[in-house]
Amino acid sequence: xxxxxxxxxxxxxxxxxxxxxxxxxxxxxxxxxxxxxxxxxxxxxxxxxxxxxxxxxxxxxxxxxxxxxxxxxxxxxxxxxxxxxxxxxxxxxxxxxxxxxxxxxxx
Amino acid sequence: xxxxxxxxxxxxxxxxxxxxxxxxxxxxxxxxxxxxxxxxxxxxxxxxxxxxxxxxxxxxxxxxxxxxxxxxxxxxxxxxxxxxxxxxxxxxxxxxxxxxxxxxxxxxxxxxxxxxxxxxx
Numbered sequence: 001x002x003x004x005x006x007x008x009x010x011x012x013x014x015x016x017x018x019x020x021x022x023x024x025x026x027x028x029x030x031x032x033x034x035x036x037x038x039x040x041x042x043x044x045x046x047x048x049x050x051x052x053x054x055x056x057x058x059x060x061x062x063x064x065x066x067x068x069x070x071x072x073x074x075x076x077x078x079x080x081x082x083x084x085x086x087x088x089x090x091x092x093x094x095x096x097x098x099x100x101x102x103x104x105x106x107x
Numbered sequence: 108x109x110x111x112x113x114x115x116x117x118x119x120x121x122x123x124x125x126x127x128x129x130x131x132x133x134x135x136x137x138x139x140x141x142x143x144x145x146x147x148x149x150x151x152x153x154x155x156x157x158x159x160x161x162x163x164x165x166x167x168x169x170x171x172x173x174x175x176x177x178x179x180x181x182x183x184x185x186x187x188x189x190x191x192x193x194x195x196x197x198x199x200x201x202x203x204x205x206x207x208x209x210x211x212x213x214x215x216x217x218x219x220x221x222x223x224x225x226x227x228x
Contacts, residue, residue, distance in 0.1 A: 034215060036152075043204055043221055044152065049214035087152055089215070094168040096142070096154035 002026050004090050006099025013078050014107045021073045021102045023088035028068045032092035035064055035073045037084045044087060048073060080106050109133035109217065111205050116222030123195050127222055129188040129205030136186045137161040140208035142215070143179065143190050145201035155203070158188060160210070173199075195226045 003026040013019050023033065031051040036044035046055045048064035051071055061076045075082055083106045088099040115127040129141070140163075143155040156169035158179045167179045176194045181187065188205055203224055207217040 032213070036215075038152075043218040045218075046214060046216045049212070049216075053214075055214065055216060089152075091215070094157065095170050096157075098152040098154065101151045 001095055002029060002090050002093065002097050004088060004097045004099045006088055006102060008102060009100060010103040010105070012105040012107055015078055015080065017078045019075050019078060019104070021086055021088075021104075023066075023071045023073075023090075023099045025069045025071075025090050025097075029090045029092040031067050032090060033064075033066070033071045034089045034091060035062075036087045036089065037082075038087065039084045047086075075104075078104075078106055082106060111207060111217055111219035113203060113205055113219040113222035116203065116224045118225045118227060119195055120228055121195060121197055121226055123226075124191070124193045125195065125224060127190040127192070127203055127205075127224070129190075129219055131186045131188070131207070134207075136188060136207075137165075137181065137183050140210060141181075141188045142206040142208060143188075144204045144206055145199075146204070146221075147198070147201045150201075153201075155190070157208075192224070195224075197226050200224060200226045 005024045033051045035048040038044040047058050047062050052064045063074050086102045090097045112130045119125050140159050142157045145153050145155050156179050159166045178191045180189045202221040204221045205219045206215050
């Protein structure tokens with residue numbers, strides 16, 4: 001089974017900051033990686049799929065990159081609405097594997 | 108409106124059983140892979156299992172942690188997905204989400220709102 005290591009587990013940044021969250025898979029998953037945003041009491045929402053494809057309706061300040069084993073989610077200019085927990089998901093094969101999550105606080 | 112709606116959650120004693128339902132509206136459930144994902148209180152997301160689409164025979168896969176206790180099935184006539192949970196453990200306490208996988212676009216865009224299962228004596 002593929003293991004996914006997500007880092008950092010939490011971070012605090014200021015409005016307008018650029019921030020990056022990373023996920024590392026234990027073996028190559030090509031581009032089969034997605035990123036989700038989850039706010040308290042809500043279901044996760046898809047941000048990025050196939051490593052770098054921005055889901056329709058998601059602000060362009062979000063971007064994803066990477067392939068193989070190393071991936072990143074970047075928020076180019078942090079907004080107050082971006083306070084949330086972010087998860088990556090490796091989905092090349094079953095079992096699907098989520099990263100442990102990154103809690104983002106906007107100062 | 109295209110949406111998923113889970114139901115069937117509740118409080119159950121350890122060792123008990125519960126069946127969750129996920130109803131699709133605005134689309135045909137059988138055309139899609141469907142996943143169950145859960146989230147324990149204050150914890151991250153955990154994949155539980157899947158049901159492949161009609162084209163792939165509705166075959167299922169389950170996480171090792173639930174493989175001998177949970178099963179996934181469908182009711183095509185009702186556009187429904189089920190998660191039958193037996194021999195429930197306290198660690199199964201979680202919000203359970205059903206999720207649609209769009210094979211053509213390779214993405215998990217549609218999630219239900221979740222249903223809460225509490226396993227407690």
